[in-house]
Amino acid sequence: MPLVLVLGVGTHMAVSPLLEAVQLELRAGLAQTRAAQSLADAERALRPARTRLDADLAFPASGCAAGLCANLAAPAADTYDWARGSVHQAVAGLAAAGWWIESLGSVAAGAAGDCSGSSGGCEYVRVVASAAPDGVRRSLEAVYRIRRAAGVAPVVTRVSWRQSQAP
Amino acid sequence: MRQRPPRAPVRGFLLTDACVALALAGLLALAAAGLTAQVGASRVRLDASLQARTTASAALSWVGDQIRQAGALQPPPTVDAARPVSPPLRPALSADSGGVAGDRLLIQHESRTDCLGNTRSAGQDYYDTARRPVALTQSNLVYVSRTATGGPSLMCDPDASGPATAQAFASQIEAMQLRFWLRGGSAWVARTAVSAWDSVQLVEVCLVLTGGRLSDCPAATDAVRSPRVLVGVFGLRNAA
Numbered sequence: 001m002p003l004v005l006v007l008g009v010g011t012h013m014a015v016s017p018l019l020e021a022v023q024l025e026l027r028a029g030l031a032q033t034r035a036a037q038s039l040a041d042a043e044r045a046l047r048p049a050r051t052r053l054d055a056d057l058a059f060p061a062s063g064c065a066a067g068l069c070a071n072l073a074a075p076a077a078d079t080y081d082w083a084r085g086s087v088h089q090a091v092a093g094l095a096a097a098g099w100w101i102e103s104l105g106s107v108a109a110g111a112a113g114d115c116s117g118s119s120g121g122c123e124y125v126r127v128v129a130s131a132a133p134d135g136v137r138r139s140l141e142a143v144y145r146i147r148r149a150a151g152v153a154p155v156v157t158r159v160s161w162r163q164s165q166a167p
Numbered sequence: 168m169r170q171r172p173p174r175a176p177v178r179g180f181l182l183t184d185a186c187v188a189l190a191l192a193g194l195l196a197l198a199a200a201g202l203t204a205q206v207g208a209s210r211v212r213l214d215a216s217l218q219a220r221t222t223a224s225a226a227l228s229w230v231g232d233q234i235r236q237a238g239a240l241q242p243p244p245t246v247d248a249a250r251p252v253s254p255p256l257r258p259a260l261s262a263d264s265g266g267v268a269g270d271r272l273l274i275q276h277e278s279r280t281d282c283l284g285n286t287r288s289a290g291q292d293y294y295d296t297a298r299r300p301v302a303l304t305q306s307n308l309v310y311v312s313r314t315a316t317g318g319p320s321l322m323c324d325p326d327a328s329g330p331a332t333a334q335a336f337a338s339q340i341e342a343m344q345l346r347f348w349l350r351g352g353s354a355w356v357a358r359t360a361v362s363a364w365d366s367v368q369l370v371e372v373c374l375v376l377t378g379g380r381l382s383d384c385p386a387a388t389d390a391v392r393s394p395r396v397l398v399g400v401f402g403l404r405n406a407a
Contacts, residue, residue, distance in 0.1 A: 035228065071245055105246035114252045124246040143242050145252070159252060160240035161404040162276070163232060 038138040039163070041131030045091045046140050049099035049127045053144055053156050057125070059103040067100050074102035077128045077139040078164060088130075097131035104143070114159075120149030124159075139164045219339035219376045223397045226321050226337030227374055230309060231401040233274050233282065234260065234370050238405035241277035253277075256304070258364035259405055262345050268319070269342035269381055270358050271310035272370075273327060276405075281325035282307035283334050308333070311343045319377065342375040344384040350406075355385075365407045373398045 052067070059068050067089030075087055082088060088098030104124040107115050115122035123146040130139040140163050147155040238259025243250040256275050265271040274282075282305070308327040312335070313319045320335035321343065346355040348369035355371055373384035379395030 032224065032228065104242055104244070105250075107246065107248050107251060111248040111251075114254070124242060124252060126242070143240065143252070159242070159255070160238075162236040162239035162278070 034134045034136045035138075037133050038131055038136040041094050041097055041133050042129050042138040042140045042163070045094060045097045045099050045131050046127065046129035046142065048089075048091060049101060049129055050142075050144075050156075052101060053125065053127075053146060054154065057101065057103070057123070057146075064100060067098075069100055069102040071103045071105055074100055074126070074128065077130060077141065080130075082130050082132065082137070091131075094131055095133065096137075097129075097133075099127060099129040102126045102128070114145065115147070120147060122147050215339075215377075220397070222337045223321075223340055223374045223376055226340065227372060227397050227399045229336070230272075230321075230372050231399050233307065233309065234272075234372070234401040235404050237274045237276055237403055239276040239278065240405070255405070255407070257407060258367070259403055259407075260367065260370070261364040262347075262358045262361070264358070265310045265343070267342070268311035268313055269375070270345040271308060272343075272345060272372075274307045274309065275304065276307075277304050281305045282309070282323040283325055283336075285325060309343075311340055313341070321374070339377045340374050341377055341379060342381050344373040344375070344381055346371040346373075346385075367403060368406050369400055369402050371398065371400045 049067070057068060060070050060073075062070050063073050064070070064087045067087075069087065075085070080087065082098060083096050088100050090098045102125065104126055106121055106123040108121045109115055109117045109119055111121075125144050125146065127142045127144065128139060129142075130137060132138070140161070142158055142162075143160040145157045145159050147157070238256045240253060240255055242252045246252055256277065259276070260272060260274045262270050262272050305325060306327045308324040310322055310324070311319060312322045312330070312333070315322060315335050315338075317335065317338055319339065319341045321337040321340045322333045322335050324330070324333035326332070345358055347358070347361050347367045348355055348371075349361065349363075350366040350368050352368075361367065371385070374397045375381055375383060376395045376397070379393055383393035383396045385398060
């Protein structure tokens with residue numbers, strides 16, 4: 001009986017740190033998986049917003065409507081309540097995820113080095129997309145230049161891309 | 168023939184039994200003490216190793232986030248002919264030697280927040296007189312310091328202005344090795360083989376944990392040979 005007891009205690013002492021190690025590894029792996037999932041979902045939320053840029057963009061004169069926001073009218077992505085807010089366009093199949101497009105302004109062709117040429121002009125927009133599966137929120141921001149000219153399809157070019165992680 | 172009656176069993180322990188039991192108990196106690204010491208030492212090593220891996224894993228994820236958005240541009244709040252979008256930040260990143268601690272990575276992007284979480288003062292202009300982005304441009308230098316307080320650590324120096332402003336954000340990291348995938352390339356190349364940083368599309372980051380060596384990082388074989396390194400590959404979302 002004492003032999004069994006000693007062996008049992010010894011086995012427990014030998015195995016318990018290993019189990020703890022496995023548990024920690026699993027937790028760390030889970031956290032990484034959640035972060036990656038958030039990023040992937042935010043990317044999915046960004047996709048319909050990007051598609052929306054190919055169509056005509058009728059920005060409201062003030063405020064936001066149907067996911068389109070007037071210049072300086074979009075909320076701050078990090079403090080916006082994505083669960084209850086009404087500014088963003090929700091994305092089907094993704095919980096607490098969505099996007100909006102803010103007009104930054106436009107310039108005539110040739111008026112700025114970034115919009116060279118002699119026909120059409122350039123419109124600049126900021127797209128914000130966000131998702132928070134499992135509570136880890138990721139917000140992505142991309143700035144696009146849309147070159148419009150009569151008779152041809154608009155040319156949409158991504159100027160910049162960044163990401164942020166809200167607590 | 169008369170059968171002898173069986174002898175009554177002896178009750179109680181003999182001295183020999185007691186001695187054998189004592190010896191066995193002693194041996195068991197010695198074995199248990201040795202096992203406890205071994206398990207204790209293994210546990211300390213395991214805890215240290217786990218802590219290093221967990222910290223390095225978070226650091227690798229952070230470096231990856233920085234690399235993905237390297238070159239990010241912050242346009243003016245309102246774009247018009249007088250306030251055009253500034254030209255893209257090029258090159259988005261570059262690297263140089265950090266001596267025995269491996270490579271150093273310099274990441275450029277425009278942001279109100281630097282790599283240490285410090286916020287730039289609001290209201291600054293986005294452009295200088297030549298309409299180049301200056302006020303919000305961050306040049307975050309990521310490197311390993313072996314002389315940092317608390318031991319070898321992964322550091323970030325906002326604006327690459329020198330060690331005085333750098334801070335550690337992950338400890339127990341001995342070195343960092345970088346490899347790059349260039350536009351049109353067919354293999355990973357070392358820092359010394361990159362001549363045009365604009366052509367970098369992917370960055371492979373290898374963090375060497377305490378007890379590991381730079382030679383443990385993937386090289387020609389692309390195989391990670393040691394558990395004391397962590398490797399991640401990250402694409403530049405703002406690549407030229």
